């Protein structure tokens with residue numbers, strides 16, 4: 024209250040002059056201005072001086088709000104500059120504004136507002152200048168909306184528009200006879216700071232209510248029903264502004280008379296006015312109408328569903344129908360008094376509330392308080408609250424509590440596109456109506472009607488395409504049609520393609536053929552060409568996916584000629600599988616594209632993926648693996664053992680038959696380079712990207728059962744360490760490119776010039792490799808043998824049951840394992856083709872002279888064990904960052920185990936350094952090795 028005790032620092036002597044002038048215009052019987060003016064007194068310096076006030080209780084609260092408004096207003100007044108031009112404005116106010124003179128003849132809300140305050144004990148005589156400002160502010164708020172459209176504000180600033188015009192609007196809003204120039208400026212000020220503080224303009228105690236349908240119409244004359252009574256509503260479309268569009272354009276407050284403005288868009292023009300106008304929501308309409316007819320009206324409705332499906336329109340129709348006075352069944356009739364008032368935006372009983380403006384318990388309370396005042400003429404007071412998911416929890420709580428006490432004439436219609444964001448309590452108490460996506464056929468036929476009404480020619484296929492593109496949102500479809508209609512009188516498919524940045528079906532089919540044909544260079548060239556045009560990669564991916572779905576769904580039989588043509592190309596089972604595979608890749612690529620900055624690369628990578636990766640037939644489970652793999656990538660788990668999971672789904676004996684290998688020596692160098700290039704392309708960090716490209720090389724990719732074993736080579740140990748630190752990133756990039764889970768093997772291959780390792784190279788024996796662990800790999804004869812073996816790998820026959828093999832592993836080339844006490848290691852044994860042979864925990868006890876074994880995990884828990892390993896590695900073992908740890912995955916060369924298999928021996932894994940060895944028995948049926956000495960071991964067959 025400090026402000027009250029001090030002089031107000033706004034020189035307003037001129038304002039007082041203006042006030043007196045305006046007062047002189049007023050009807051002497053109403054002392055509106057006098058009442059204000061005697062409250063003000065200026066000191067010698069032209070400053071308004073005030074005394075202190077004595078408020079109590081509620082009055083203090085009111086005053087606090089009051090002062091806030093006034094402070095804002097004060098600054099606005101300064102801005103308005105009642106200085107250089109107000110004289111001129113005053114003149115205009117006095118002499119040339121018939122509206123203003125007209126104002127003075129009516130009974131005013133302003134007056135009642137003033138008197139309210141007086142009644143409340145507000146001693147206006149002692150209010151300072153700031154508080155004075157409240158009256159008009161409150162007035163403008165009380166009366167709904169002043170014209171605060173941008174244009175008006177702009178014009179006002181430039182003084183190109185007479186304030187009197189603004190006043191005229193305000194005055195006509197209120198029908199007031201006691202508006203002063205002060206009021207006008209205040210109102211202007213209020214309109215000015217609407218953009219800054221939404222509360223200021225809130226009417227009804229700042230509750231943020233707007234008049235529905237046209238929102239806040241600018242009533243230029245009195246609100247005279249007779250003038251609009253005969254306006255047909257159903258016959259012609261009321262040119263009401265589209266809330267959403269206006270909202271998007273930031274025009275929330277700047278409303279204009281619906282009957283004065285031409286519709287800005289087709290969706291505005293064709294906004295449904297009755298339930299029967301609602302497309303695709305027949306059941307909903309019937310239900311709402313039924314509720315009205317039977318008088319079973321609830322106080323709380325919730326309309327939810329995707330955007331542009333008619334929720335807002337339906338809520339307005341519902342509100343109109345509730346108050347429609349007609350006895351016809353099809354309400355709203357559009358002709359009765361209530362309907363006319365409503366559709367022309369003058370109904371005081373249907374209010375659209377901006378959820379942002381009532382987003383506090385206090386505001387909701389005042390809204391409810393206001394709601395409880397019985398409606399003026401109609402049966403119901405309807406509050407439509409759009410975007411109600413934006414309301415805070417406390418606002419909801421307050422609203423829901425209040426709902427129990429509101430009188431039966433109050434109805435809240437809440438609208439949200441996102442039901443999940445609403446509190447459960449709200450959802451369960453509401454009468455819920457779900458607005459489903461509108462069917463393409465319905466959208467297309469609506470578009471056709473619009474075309475006819477608008478005098479547009481249209482190709483059915485173009486309208487179908489628009490409908491399909493709009494994802495069930497009629498507004499989106501209408502908006503697109505709107506744009507197309509600006510291009511010409513004929514809506515053709517080529518026009519649609521051009522506008523929407525998509526390619527024709529013919530081009531699309533060619534692209535798909537190319538992508539599936541393994542013609543890498545032409546695919547890249549074509550992809551580049553397309554990207555150079557204004558084709559949106561995301562759009563293109565989804566187009567391709569849709570095309571594939573059409574072919575797969577056999578739509579070709581019914582659909583267009585192109586599709587039929589394409590279907591002839593893809594008839595065999597293998598082709599269909601290929602398409603299914605492509606679809607999965609595209610759908611993953613689409614996700615990635617949405618979050619990627621480099622969409623072109625991702626798009627090209629996705630296309631290449633369709634061609635570069637062959638997969639064997641019958642690889643149905645690959646799908647799952649691939650999808651799982653990607654989701655794991657999201658969860659940051661990249662290197663898993665999906666193979667074992669896949670075994671569960673596969674019929675016995677099939678698992679070994681699905682393998683494909685890309686190796687340098689198989690002439691796949693180009694492909695591998697391209698995969699590596701794309702994988703590194705995805706690195707956010709350019710340093711890492713450069714490092715990986717320069718120092719690393721993708722030496723082979725072996726895909727089997729949805730698991731790709733990717734081998735990377737580095738020629739320096741430090742580089743290996745560095746690559747290891749980024750293994751998740753590398754693995755996830757490869758995962759995306761290859762479309763399946765990745766087992767990453769980062770190998771250390773000393774370069775020939777590195778003499779230090781030359782000896783090792785020759786002596787090392789590559790039986791093992793490991794996932795994410797350094798491997799000393801050499802170009803020894805054995806190594807070469809491995810490569811060639813793998814290269815001409817053909818699906819091998821499953822080994823006979825009970826065949827066993829024994830291996831005594833050679834760690835000669837491996838880095839020494841170091842631990843003082845020993846450690847427990849979870850190890851997966853895999854064949855070099857990536858088949859998981861077994862998984863188990865091995866306890867490696869350095870001090871023990873005897874072989875130790877802790878447990879052997881079951882096949883089913885491999886994945887879990889794998890995760891545990893990660894945990895163990897970092898906490899128990901503490902070896903994760905060291906290069907010399909025991910491998911998690913041990914890769915066995917085919918040549919190695921098959922030779923032992925033929926001897927039917929046990930397979931013994933020994934770790935000489937830890938004086939530990941393990942014996943495994945190969946069990947070919949489930950393709951795993953089970954521990955031959957463990958009671959709890961489980962075979963894959965058991966698992967199944």
Ligand SMILES: Nc1ncnc2c1ncn2[C@@H]1O[C@H](COP(=O)(O)OP(=O)(O)OP(=O)(O)O)[C@@H](O)[C@H]1O
Nearest residue numbers: 290293294301302330331332333334335336497498
């Ligand atoms: N079911 C429908 N029937 C007829 N027209 C519709 C329908 N749905 C949407 N429209 C068109 O789209 C425009 C916007 O509809 P409306 O505002 O009712 O959608 P909404 O579901 O409330 O959207 P949002 O969730 O974005 O608020 C309407 O003016 C109308 O032209």
Ligand SMILES: [Zn+2]
Nearest residue numbers: 347356359362
């Ligand atoms: Zn009616």
